Amino acid sequence: MAIIRNEALHKQVAAAMRQSIATGEWPPGTQLPTETDLANKYGVSRPTVRLAVAALRSEGQLDVKQGRGTFVRTAVHGPTASLDRTVTHRADAYETPIDAWFQQGEEPTVYRTRTDAITAPLLETDQDELMIGCDRLLTDPAGDGRALHRLLLPMERIEATQLAQQPAATPAEAYAVLAAAGHDLTWRERVSARVPQPDEREALQLSEAAVLLVAHRITHDQATGLPLILEETRLGAETTGLTYNIEARKPKRTAAV
Numbered sequence: 596m597a598i599i600r601n602e603a604l605h606k607q608v609a610a611a612m613r614q615s616i617a618t619g620e621w622p623p624g625t626q627l628p629t630e631t632d633l634a635n636k637y638g639v640s641r642p643t644v645r646l647a648v649a650a651l652r653s654e655g656q657l658d659v660k661q662g663r664g665t666f667v668r669t670a671v672h673g674p675t676a677s678l679d680r681t682v683t684h685r686a687d688a689y690e691t692p693i694d695a696w697f698q699q700g701e702e703p704t705v706y707r708t709r710t711d712a713i714t715a716p717l718l719e720t721d722q723d724e725l726m727i728g729c730d731r732l733l734t735d736p737a738g739d740g741r742a743l744h745r746l747l748l749p750m751e752r753i754e755a756t757q758l759a760q761q762p763a764a765t766p767a768e769a770y771a772v773l774a775a776a777g778h779d780l781t782w783r784e785r786v787s788a789r790v791p792q793p794d795e796r797e798a799l800q801l802s803e804a805a806v807l808l809v810a811h812r813i814t815h816d817q818a819t820g821l822p823l824i825l826e827e828t829r830l831g832a833e834t835t836g837l838t839y840n841i842e843a844r845k846p847k848r849t850a851a852v
Contacts, residue, residue, distance in 0.1 A: 605646035608637050612647060616656055616667055623669040627657070655804025668802060676740040676835045678828075680810070682770070682782060689770040693828070696733040696742065703763045704730045710749070717785075717813055718749055718822045725750045727762040732798055740835045741799045745827040752823050766826055770814065773824070779817040786810045786837060791829075799831050806832040 599607055615621045633644045648665060651657045658668045679692040710724040729746040746769065753759050756776045758769060770780055791807040812826040
């Protein structure tokens, strides 16, 4: 590799490695040579190679597999799976497409928690209000998709229902309990994206360049607008997308003056 003056060495090495990937010298799935071999190949030190590899990892070009080495990442051309966010109501039962994921998921973890700067505005409560939380790692039975699901139940909103004694409910089960308690349900959802935490990346098996989608779904009482429960679903944007059915709403008629 010809060294260019006044340009950081690791950037030059990263550019050369990037070219090797682009030209097919290192096809997707190829394991990279060792740091020592790369240092000899480019005539630089191992710390310089380490910086170049880190740069390509941050771009999503490389994946490091613990105990195995560094590999050229398979190109991702958008999500390969889609999670439909619709809710279906039949008689006294509710159905959601994610119900099947709960059948493949791990056992739930139930705990006590309190509203914070994120959850309090969504639930329209003060901060530090008592809630029951229920966390699950879910798996798509039809593919490789994984999701982290959190159900948050404000005690003041669910204490008169079965959810207070049986909080480890699926969303569809929770909706049915709330409807049986006399609530006419409606939903609002907010989706955002952020960099995953290390434990989220590990649980969801995400690459280092992956972006985390976070969907907050609030179940409301339609008559009063009161938020009843909050769900948080986290998944990798590179593997799974969210789809919605959108219907045109008719404006409410205003009373004649």
